[in-house]
Amino acid sequence: MFITGAIGSGKTYMGCAFGMEACKQYFRTRYIRLPDFLIDIEVTRNDGTYKKVMEKYTKPVLLIIDEWLLIKPTEVESRDVFELLHHRRRKSSTIFCPQCRNNTWYEQLGGDSSPLADAILDRIVHDAYKINIESLDPSKDVSMREIYGLDKDLTE
Numbered sequence: 001m002f003i004t005g006a007i008g009s010g011k012t013y014m015g016c017a018f019g020m021e022a023c024k025q026y027f028r029t030r031y032i033r034l035p036d037f038l039i040d041i042e043v044t045r046n047d048g049t050y051k052k053v054m055e056k057y058t059k060p061v062l063l064i065i066d067e068w069l070l071i072k073p074t075e076v077e078s079r080d081v082f083e084l085l086h087h088r089r090r091k092s093s094t095i096f097c098p099q100c101r102n103n104t105w106y107e108q109l110g111g112d113s114s115p116l117a118d119a120i121l122d123r124i125v126h127d128a129y130k131i132n133i134e135s136l137d138p139s140k141d142v143s144m145r146e147i148y149g150l151d152k153d154l155t156e
Contacts, residue, residue, distance in 0.1 A: 001095045005133030011097040015064045027061040041080045058087040068098035069108040078116040085123045
């Protein structure tokens, strides 16, 4: 599932709401920001726990990946993302909360110069549900951060 929308539109909030409901149904659920996942996996290369840490992310019935492709991953990071998604495919559910629309993902993953871009997108795009949070009246838009008082600069 992809939950897309403008910054502050509530993508993370909605993804976590799905995660909370999954927990209520006793499904093992995990939330991770993609940058944190990539750091976690990089550290495991040096201490020999790669497989164990990768299992931490492949085993949950629901994995919520926030900030999907916020930063362009390196080739090694793309390989890690591919491995994660390959092992989860057709066995579990993944919710992606990207900052950008899916028409930019191919280039973010390396484009024509990376065979992993096609492989990753092939594993996630075809069977996915898509929720795009759009405003009915942009002049009345209020950020979720403003509603919950998380950004003091916006409320003053």
